[in-house]
Amino acid sequence: MDSATLALEIKKIIVECLALEDIAPEEIETEAPLFVEGLGLDSIDALELAMALEEKYGVTVGDDPDENQKIFFSVESLARFVTEQRG
Numbered sequence: 001m002d003s004a005t006l007a008l009e010i011k012k013i014i015v016e017c018l019a020l021e022d023i024a025p026e027e028i029e030t031e032a033p034l035f036v037e038g039l040g041l042d043s044i045d046a047l048e049l050a051m052a053l054e055e056k057y058g059v060t061v062g063d064d065p066d067e068n069q070k071i072f073f074s075v076e077s078l079a080r081f082v083t084e085q086r087g
C-alpha cells in the first residue's frame with residue numbers, strides 16, 4: 001500500500017473513530033498537527049485512535065509519552081509508524 005493511500009485510510013479512521021462530523025477525511029492535512037492546533041485532538045482522542053489503529057493494522061503503541069507525541073503528531077507520522085510496524 002502506498003503512503004498516500006495509507007494516509008487517506010488513517011484520515012478516514014480519525015473521522016470515524018472520533019466522530020468528527022464537521023470534517024471530511026480529505027480536509028485533514030497530512031502534515032498538519034493533530035493536537036492542540038490542527039484538529040485540536042486531546043489525550044482521550046489519542047487513546048481511541050491508538051485502539052482503532054491497533055484493530056485495523058495490528059500495530060501497538062507503547063507507553064513512552066515522548067515517542068507517542070512524535071507518532072501522533074500528524075497523519076504523516078502515523079502513516080510512517082504503521083508502515084514501520086508492519087515491516
